[in-house]
Every structure is written in C-alpha cells, then in structure tokens.
Amino acid sequence: MRHSSTDTASGGTSAIEAVNVTKTFGSGDEAVHALKDVSVTIRENEFFTLLGPSGCGKTTLLRLIAGFDHQTEGTILLHGEDISLLPPFKRPVNTVFQNYALFPHMTVAQNIGFGLEMLRKPKAEIENTVGGMLRLVKMEELKTRRTDQISGGQQQRVALARALAPRPRVLLLDEPLSALDYKLRKDMQIELKRLQLETGITFIFVTHDQEEALTMSDRLAVMNAGRIRQIGTPREIYDHPAERFVADFIGDTNFLTADLLSADGGAISVRLTSGREITLECDHPAAASRHLTLAVRPEQVRLTADGSASPLNGVLENIVYFGTDTHYHLRLQDGGSFTARLQNSRERQELFAEGDQLGIVFDPETVQVLRD
C-alpha cells in the first residue's frame, strides 16, 4: 500500500497506527463524514482513550480497528503490519461491546472459551485459560450459569474475560461501563486498570465520560466532528488544552477574550477586557493573531474582597454549594460570566455574599492561550 517502511520504522513500539484514515458513510449529498483524515499512534501496553461527544467518530475508529467496517481511505497498522484488508476474524484484536453481546445460549465458561475454540486451541489449554480468566475476573463460582442469570456487573466481567482469553494484541472497549450504575462503574474503572497492568495488553477505550478518560488513561485523544483535536496525557490535556473545544469538553472552563499587545519569544503581553494588562506564557503560533481566547480553570482562581489589584472584577450573582467545594458565579464588567470554584474548608475565613463586588485573581501560569 501507500505507506513505506520509513513510516513504520519510528513506530517500533506502536500497537496500532492509523494513518490518514477517512470514513464516509453514504455518498453524494447524503454522505456522512464520520472520520476525516485521522492519524494516531497508540503505543504498546498503553491504556489509550478515545474521548469525545456522541457522533465524534470515536466508535467508528474503534470499529475500523476491529474490522467491523472498512475505512474509505487510509491505512491501519497493527504492530507495523497493514491489517486494513483483514476481516475481523483474522485480526488479533478483541472487543468488549457496549451491550456486552454475550452469547445467551452458552454458559459463562463457554462464552469465555469461545475465542479459543475458534482458534482451535487444544482442549487442555482452553480449560486452563478459561480457568485463569474466571479467576482474573472473579467469576469462578458462576462459570456454569447462563449469561442471562447473572447481574450487569457480572456480565461486564464475563465480556472482559471473553475478550481477553485469546490474549489479543490489542483490546478494544466500546463504552463498556456506560450501562453500570455509579458505584459499580467506579469499581470497574479500578478493575479495568488492574487488568490492563496485569495482562500487559494494549487497551483502547472509547468513552464520552471525561472523568473516566482522565482517571484511567495513560494517554487520550479528544475527538470532535470526525477529527482528533488533541492527544496527550490526562494532565497535559487538562492543564494545557490546545483549543476551545478541548478546554470546554474537559472540565469546566472560563473563557476570556484578550487583545495581543506584544510577543517576545515564549512570553506574550495581553490586555483583558477589564483594561488590565498581564503577561502570559505561550509557545504556539496562535499568539500571532490580534484577538486571543484565554482559558482559566475555575479551581485556579481566588476571589478577593478588594479588587483594586486584581486582573478582573465582577459582581457575585450566585453561590452554589457542592459539599466538597462551592461554586461562585460572577458577572464581569464586560457582561461575560465567570465561575470560581473554591474548596470548602474549616479555615475559610472569607465569606462572600451575593451582590458583592469582588476581585478575581489567578496565576498567569495557569492561563491557557487557545488556538482557534
């Protein structure tokens, strides 16, 4: 195919590599572009998450890797080998489905052994592996049950064991926790992470839940409208969102507009709508435009009763108590809204009341200059 050996040489430890992958459903006016020129390298033994709102293309990308669909353009490599033309039953990749898709006419053990049976492994090996998998997901006692006689959380674990039993090179997980209730989801997040570490298999996890993505992933890709917007570790993505969509999708963010005054290497000087000037670090070319969008996380902000020295001022409109912290909603002078999130503690000395004129203070290092 189109790629040469030099493309793959750099990916010696890459598990999955998508190269310029495009997927279009339908044609003509009705064509839906599910993926637009997506390239991503997922490393071996990595817990990698595809995160985005529904319809962003994350599941489509997963289905292309599994072989359930074929990309319109581009190449998918598994450990440097082009698997684009392989049917799903020839790809050493297994999937945990959103609805689990357990075979209802088989027992728990038969479900887990199915992949190995299909690979025509020896009987003894199948029994051995199934036994090990049952232990791994703590389902030994229920191995002779039918899959409709066990709870949702147990079905989830069987689905995991079934996909892990053939020891795939890559495990694909399509929103596997979305059907579980909150408590069980929390437990399964830890369980999944443990399984990934114990098995050393590359996990590709699809979710629309940003919290899930941040807590579980080694790295994640934030997707929107068929494109990957940013790839990085959870900390990189949260602390340094590259653009407005990412900043908005991951966590809560205050957006500020500012005018560029001067740029000097990695530092730029901007004027906020309040008229105050601040100096920020910025290392990407977005700083070349005159009008900038800045992102400030609500928890990086302090409020002061005396606003004379603070970069922004606002009127406190609303206070919402959240237990661990309190959200203060302010109205800025330019009419925009601003949220500050302050942790509740016994030492809280300053208490603000609705209607107060407050100063908003933040560290310039915590301000992100966004690409538009």
Place this chain on the structure above:
Amino acid sequence: MADTTSDSFGFSVRRLPGFTALAIACYAMLYAPIMALVAYSFNAGSSIAVWEGFSLHWYGAAWQNEKVQEATILSLLVATVSSISATILASMAALGTTRIRPYKGLTAIYAMINQPLMVPEIVTAVALLIVFAIIKSTTGYQGLIYLISAHTAFCIPFAYLPIRARLESMDLSLEVAAADLYATPLRTFKLITLPLLWPGIIAGMMLAFVISLDDVVITEFVKAPGQDTLPTYMLGQLRRVITPEIHAISTALLSISIIMVSIFFLLNRKKS
C-alpha cells in the same frame, strides 16, 4: 397489563354501552359451532341434530374406515414434507432479507415472498391447475409431487413470518462478537445464528404444518383422482350422507391444530 394503562387514562372499553354483550356474542359465534361439533362427535346415534347418548362409536368407525386411514396418511405425508421444505426455503428467504444491507427492491421482494397471503387462494388454485395440467400432459407423471410443491409454495409465508420476526429481534452484535472472536462467517452461522434462530424455525414449521393439513381449495384443484387428503375426503363425504364420523375426524384435526398452536405460542413466549 394493558388493562391497567387504559384504566389509568380514565378510559376503559368495558364501560362502553353494549361492549360486553357484543364481545360475548362474538365469542359465541366463534366457539358455539365448534363446541356443538365436538359434542356431536360423541353422539351414539347417527343423527347430527338429535342427541342419542354418549358414545365413542364414531371415533372407532373413523379409525377403521380405510378411506379415512389413507386420507390421513396422505395428509400427514404432504403436511410433513411440504412444511419441512417450506421452512427450509423460508429460513433462507428470511436470512436473505434480514442479514443483508438494505437495497432497492427489498420491500418488493418481501411482498413477493408473502404473495400467498394476499392472492385469493382460488386464483392460485386455478393457476396451479393449469400449469400442472401442462406439465402432466407433457411428462405423463401423475405423482404426489404436484400436491407437495403446491403446499410448499403456499406454506412459505407462514413459515417465513415467525423466522423473520425472530431474526429481526436477534441482537446483531452477537454475530459481530463471534466474528471478533475468530469465528468464520460459516461457524458464526452454525454456532450463533442457527441455535438462536431455532425456536423461530420450529414455530414456523408448525404453523406451516397446520396450514397444509387444513387446506382444501388448492388441494381440491391440484390433486390427482384418488389423492384425497383428510379435508378433501371430508368435503366429498358432505355431498353424501353426513354422519357424526365427520364430527369425529374434525375433532381429531382440531386437537392437532390446538396442540400445534399451543406449542407455537409457548415457543414464541419463552424467548420474549
């Protein structure tokens, strides 16, 4: 369940004037004749209108009647062979119309499979009579094949509908999951699709069996002289003297139908 929802909306058909009386009248029209038929099959006398005491005489008479025996054997043979063939064809048709990317004309194909449900039976009967007459005169072959193929044809939609319903309600991701777990398409079909489809296939076959067993119109037109199924034999008898023997045969047929339909419902209910 449906009762509680309609009650909670403040509307119940029970409160409509005359509804209960009408419902009772409908049920009476449906079942009174059948109950009379069953009752008179146990009549000791030979009248179909005057009760002369309880007896199993007519069942014995029917059982020993050679004509009835022959017709019963033929009926069962035709019903068995044609319901099995119809079910195989219907299963393939159902797979071909559900396990495929929708394309133009799929609805037309769907309608054509169900043609026997819509075309008047008498039209099919006359059409088959003409076609088979041509084949018979050119080949000289007179055997059962005509009756069996005619029955197979009109049984297909009855087998097709439950199988298709079953396929449509089946979770498609199961087949995808099997492919993901290294099952080739053939093994996926054998190990996943077919076992899960089985109740639908059995249901379809039993429905087809009952429909075939019961057919008069097409059979009457297509059969060769002497090839009498139970229903056409009974029709022939009605032109002569009617004795409760007919009642006894009818009651036996009714029992078979009730058993079949009960199994059909049980099979379908178990899944949902």
